[in-house]
Amino acid sequence: MFTLFYGLWKYIFSKTEFHVLILGIDKAGKTTLLEKLKALYSNLEGLPPDRIVPTVGLNIGRIEASKEKLVFWDLGGQVGLRTIWEKYYEEAHAVIYVIDAACPSRFEDSKSALEKILRHQDLLGAPLLIVANKQDLAGAVSAEELARYLDLKELDERLYMFEAVSAYDGTGIKDGVDWLVEVMERSKRTDKLRARANIAGPGSA
Numbered sequence: 175m176f177t178l179f180y181g182l183w184k185y186i187f188s189k190t191e192f193h194v195l196i197l198g199i200d201k202a203g204k205t206t207l208l209e210k211l212k213a214l215y216s217n218l219e220g221l222p223p224d225r226i227v228p229t230v231g232l233n234i235g236r237i238e239a240s241k242e243k244l245v246f247w248d249l250g251g252q253v254g255l256r257t258i259w260e261k262y263y264e265e266a267h268a269v270i271y272v273i274d275a276a277c278p279s280r281f282e283d284s285k286s287a288l289e290k291i292l293r294h295q296d297l298l299g300a301p302l303l304i305v306a307n308k309q310d311l312a313g314a315v316s317a318e319e320l321a322r323y324l325d326l327k328e329l330d331e332r333l334y335m336f337e338a339v340s341a342y343d344g345t346g347i348k349d350g351v352d353w354l355v356e357v358m359e360r361s362k363r364t365d366k367l368r369a370r371a372n373i374a375g376p377g378s379a
């Protein structure tokens with residue numbers, strides 16, 4: 175009985191903490207983006223780019239944006255580490271997929287890793303922000319060009335957006351986060367995750 179009332183109380187009064195997975199192949203700029211997010215949205219400085227090393231485990235960052243709490247999970251993108259990604263899918267409200275827009279020779283690898291994500295059942299309905307990163311570099315392609323190149327067939331009715339970003343100078347980051355918050359607030363997946371957390375009762379996340 176207590177569990178039932180607790181669940182109801184929690185459903186009505188508690189705020190959802192949104193889990194956002196940051197994925198993409200190695201060197202795309204995921205961790206640099208995470209550090210820039212922290213710098214832009216909190217009083218924390220964030221690691222400078224020259225102190226960031228390739229990710230092997232998990233980096234976590236928490237921010238507050240548009241009065242919502244966001245938790246970012248940044249995972250390593252090296253080939254041998256990509257099998258770990260799916261362990262986080264079930265709990266994710268949304269995905270940021272980062273691509274190095276200045277490195278066309280790796281677009282194909284990026285595309286196939288993204289297609290695999292889109293096919294995974296555990297991420298059904300998760301909104302997707304595709305980041306064309308490194309816009310500060312002269313050779314970077316635009317978000318539109320990247321979208322054309324990727325030519326994704328699996329997007330269906332998923333909420334998605336391409337955004338031109340520089341994790342170095344912060345270009346595009348706030349627009350991307352604003353969009354993410356808005357779509358996560360109204361996505362069916364958020365309702366589903368919220369209901370599941372409440373059914374699990376006290377002690378659940």
Ligand SMILES: Nc1nc2c(ncn2[C@@H]2O[C@H](COP(=O)(O)OP(=O)(O)OP(=O)(O)O)[C@@H](O)[C@H]2O)c(=O)[nH]1
Binds near residue numbers: 307
């Ligand atoms: N010019 C430029 N370089 C960037 C940008 N973002 C990241 N980089 C550089 O790209 C390289 C890889 O950045 P990381 O943030 O470590 O990439 P990652 O995606 O986290 O890589 P893994 O952890 O190995 O998966 C580093 O040399 C960064 O300084 C950007 O917006 N502009």
Ligand SMILES: [Mg+2]
Binds near residue numbers: 205227229250
């Ligand atoms: Mg990293």
